Amino acid sequence: MSLPVLEARGITKRFAGVTALDGVDFNARAGEVHALMGENGAGKSTLIKVLTGAYARDEGTVRVGGEPIAPRCTGDAEAAGIATVYQEVNLIPDLSVAENIGLGRQPLRWGCIHWRAVRDRARRALARLGLTLDVDQPLSTCSIAVQQLVAVARALDVSARVLILDEPTSSLDEREVGELFAVIRRLRADGMAIVLVTHFLDQVYAISDRITVLRNGRLVGEFAAADLPRLELVSHMLGRPCDELPAAGRAAASLPPPGAPLLAVRDFGRKNVLRPLDLHVHAGEVLGLAGLLGSGRTELARLLFGIDRPDCGEMKVAGHLTKIRSPGASLRLRFGFTPEDRKTQALLPNLSVRENLIVALQVRRGLWRRVPRAEQDQLTARFIQALGIKASGPEQAIKHLSGGNQQKVLLARWLATEPRLLILDEPTRGIDVGAQADLERLLAELRAQGLALIFISSEISELVRNSQRIIVLRDHAKVAELAGGEVEESTVMRAIADEGGAPPPHG
């Protein structure tokens, strides 16, 4: 076994009211991929931020190549040879893609930034991930998945000894995950130490050599991946023995309920955004939206929820012709929508878990009928319990929650409004296995209660597991609609990949 390049001993980190890390040891060895696992809020991201100096540690030592380091900012860590991709995209949305990759280490010529070199380098870094984009476009115009890849490209662009990736794959589709893993394998072969955080067990086993499990800020243990069966890993993470997760009840088996659909649109689209399409969803049904990155799933969801306005087509809700002009109108129709970019489109960072949770319900009740405090507290307590949200209390600011727990609060925000239709754009992004199973169970329950769901996910297996029907989008147009027996991973994949020869959409 090679010596650790990165060696952390007895790391402790406390926040006001919580001990996020409690005496954790962690090693990363050259030529190995080391997976860091744990439930939402276990302390993975915190450990990484301590290692890179984004947080000051309270106790413990960190050594790189035997030398103790005490990085006071992430720049120090980078100088010591640690390159990092943080959870949630942490880049500069207003600057161009090229610049985001080059920022802080721009090549100079005559004391000035050599822009051509910056762009070339960015293109090369992206090419390593199999990505070609216009590097001059502002980052904010890229989808969240592309942003995630840009962040990875930025980290790859430094010659580091340790590469840390905190949930780099949460919004990537399979092809991109494949590209990324190929790069990681190459780096591993070159002798780099790689730390990977992800909630996808398949991915963990596909690539890691070693697994460290954290639970509630404590170290559970370090294992060789080959010696750790899946089930055991999960039970280490959860701290209790468990049955195989997720409970794969195939949703497609049940028949779509009869009667008029809850929501039906016809010739529905918007110029330059979405080619007109038909779509319907019944109460008690999950409609999956499949497609590659940028295929237009998010656009469709935004149009359906009234964030953007369609410029053609008609919409019927429960058989009545309706026009949705704003999210507020959708809310009154008892629709709900969790956007994929929760950081900028959903979170109210400094407000408490309670306030984040009841805000949609409050909007539905209107300005004057304030949700009584007792009801707020009771709702919050109920959802914290039901979804297993880890927070120091209902009054904790949501920005201090771990990523996965934030996502659960945002889901609870809509569930609290008792919606008829819920549009979920990548809801499982960053949610741990346990919670993912809980979520899937929840979806099934909601569906049983007569809720209609539109479910967007880049993970096809998840989509297939949970949907009765799947609509496949490509290049901002509907290319296929699969129902019943067609809801199969292979069929979906083929529909996504098929060039031109897709069956004509029926609907």
Added chain:
Amino acid sequence: MKARLPQQQIPVAASLAVLLLLYGGGCALFPHFGSLRVLINLFGDNAFLGIAAVGTTFVILSGGIDLSVGSVVAFTGILVARLVAQGVAPPAALAIALLLGALFGGLMGLLIQAFDLPPFLVTLGGMFLARGLGFMVHAESIAITHPFYDGFIAQTLAIRVSSRLSIPFTAVCLVAVVAGATALARWTPFGRNVYALGSNEASARLMGLPVARTKVGVYALAGFLSALGGCVATFYMQSGNPASFVGLELDAIAAAVIGGTILRGGVGFIPGTLVGVLILGLIQTLITFQGDLNTWWTRIIIGALLFLFILLQEMISRFARRS
């Protein structure tokens, strides 16, 4: 391949279009409006505002705000005047003033950075402080009479156009500062870090950028440019007055915003600020050429024109974005 961020340049282009439109309108309406002298005046008269506004633009780009501009300009003026009156050589006096300006700005930046204080309040404190210090330097205005000013700056450095008309040195300073600042913002790591800081400070920190240094640097730069604006104002008026330039900071902010800089930071273009300054100056010129407005109508018309400008800019931007 050329660099282009078309979406973000639209407001600047819109402002420029509005500026040209208004200038054309003025020429059509009033005799003499199109004369070269008016154009030169436009640059020369607004030089100190323009230079200070460039500093403000940097601060806004970094996600902050600087309210101390007017006071620092006034303070610099009275300091230089006092020093010159006491026999200090003008170049030395100017250098001292510039240094103090940078120091003053840097100090505010340090407070903002080290204690995470709101820039609005700290620079507001700076505004009061500099104003009071100006009165402490000398409570009344002082004229500067020195051959360096009368001869060198006013005569030698001015560019003669004809026997009766010359481009004042102040205008030259303005153009030079805008050019230099544009380069600084576009071509240096410092400049890019300012954008990054303003766009998302937390990300900038995680990306390992020197956030603290950049933040302090930005306020120091703004202080320096305010002081430079003050120096240019002394060229312009050959005097210093501690009570002058009240509210200049608002004009500077308005110029930056009209020029396309977004107040929450991270987006903006330095030449846009020049356009903003020229627009403000043009509004004033139009009003003097109109020549029959009393105080209140002057105010109302300035407000109305400002509104019109912003509305037009919005409309042009939206239209350009759609097509």
Added chain:
Amino acid sequence: SQVGAESGWRTANTSSIKAEAAKRQVTLRFSDAQQKQENQIKALRSFVAQGVDVIAFSPVVETGWEPVLREIKQAGIPVVLTDRAVAVSDPGLFATFIGSDFVEEGRRAGRWLAQKTGGKAVIAELVGTPGSAPAIDRKKGFEEILGAHPEMKIVLSQSGDFTRAKGKEVMEAFLKSPQGRQVTALFAHNDDMALGAIQAIEEAGLKPGQDIIIVSIDGVRDAFVAMAAGKLNCSVECNPLIGPQLFDLAAAVAAGQPVPHRVPVAEGVYDQSQAAAALPNRQY
């Protein structure tokens, strides 16, 4: 180019000039500087660009006119200063100056107070806007007179910004300070501040005009009302109605006729005995 419209006095000054221009059918390019020197300089330079025949302006402050006046001279346009003077190295930069003498106004106020109180007074002073010419000069003139009367002392002095509200607020604070309780006289740099202070004095349960002798400057209409009511003791006139005189001068200057370099304005000192009689004639 006018300073602004910061007071009724200034507004009267403006209307007098505008009315006269209309009467004589002279084209007047009027510009308001919003009390900022830089605006005024811009306006002057724009006048040059417009090629006017005569430029008249009331400078916001005394200094800082050298470059622009030189430019105007180069363009061959004569300059008439109104109301306030400028400090320039070469008096040839302007043709003439018509206006009140602020220092003299301060002296008049001082003289009147010395006479009224027999040279014995504990004085509070409400100063104008810091740094403004009238505030500086009126204080100077007033203190000049006090120099000759050792038993007249200023014990409190604060800026009331030439406004009623500030005048009142500052006077309230004065009256509560230990020195304020001994004050027997008040000198306000303009009537508005005095009018504000009168209210503060009344609210403190004292009688303005009796318990505290009040002298101020300007002679606006409301001051005459207050004098007639016995609340204000004296107002030194500062006459804004200079329109006719100004246009006489401008015409002479434009025609190249010689004019005196300094033209005073006819002004008086009014106290309670004249107030009621003069009130109906006040135009501002």
Added chain:
Amino acid sequence: MGSWIHLVFWLLFAAGLWAARGRTVFWPLLALGLLLLFNELFTPGFFALEVRGGHLYGTRIDILNEGAKIMLLGLGLTLVIATGGVDLSVGATMAIAGAVAAQALVAAHLSPGLAILAALVAAALAGAWNGLLVAVLRIPPIVATLILMVAGRGIAQLITGGQIITFADPVLGYLGNGWFLGLPFTLTVVLLAFGLTALLTRRTALGLFIEAIGESETASRYTGLPARTVKFFVYVFSGVCAGVAGLIAAGNIHSADANHAGLYLELDAIIAAVVGGTSLAGGRFYLAGALVGALLMQTLTTTLYALNVSADVATVPKALVILAACLLQSPQFRARLTRRKSPGAA
């Protein structure tokens, strides 16, 4: 009798501090306490309090009375700032309200009630104009309200014809100058306004909506929140607050001074709101903090008069107090203070 009043005052103040411990308003309150303590020790006559003409009379009472305008503006601005905006036009709006009321009385001979109504309607319209620019046309607030800051004073002067309009109306005079229960009536107005605002924001969902918009307008809109309407309302509210302040300012001196009423007061009010704990970036807001902040500003102004500090340099101590107040609020600064004090203890 002086000494027991001091004792009662300080006991009350200490009780207030104790009640506020752990809350955001604690720090501005502490700053106010320190400033008052300074006055107690160094400013002669500052703490004298007596009964004159059937009401209390003293510097502290003046502070409450003169500070009323900043407190009212501060209330409105707190809500505006909480949505992530700012309103620079409140000073000009004060001038408009005063001018309208005065002309309604003097030129139009309306009854005082109607005059007040007219003034408030004018102020609300001014606020609505700002709201229109910010919420509907989406112009950045600082520029949008700058327009009215410049033009509004012009409008007020247009109304008064550039003259100071003096009136003798007792009702309006009472508003600016009257006494109620031995205290300035303005204090009653402020408390009423505060109570109403608190009720409006905390008993309805308005407070939550405002804070949500300030936190993230995008997220709020995606949640279906009527962001534009709320923002519009907030500017109207700020306008009305400024209107009431303008009426008080005019009533106080029995005249409308379009040129000076409320001049630069917007700055004091913004400082009050921010010192009170509301962040200019938007989000959480603290109404009581704004009141304390306003009192802090007014105490400072009055102190400088009482100490006879020359107005030229009076801005220096003002700067220092503002900096001290925001340092006190900074957790980093407090951490540094305590760390330095207790290296042995830790």
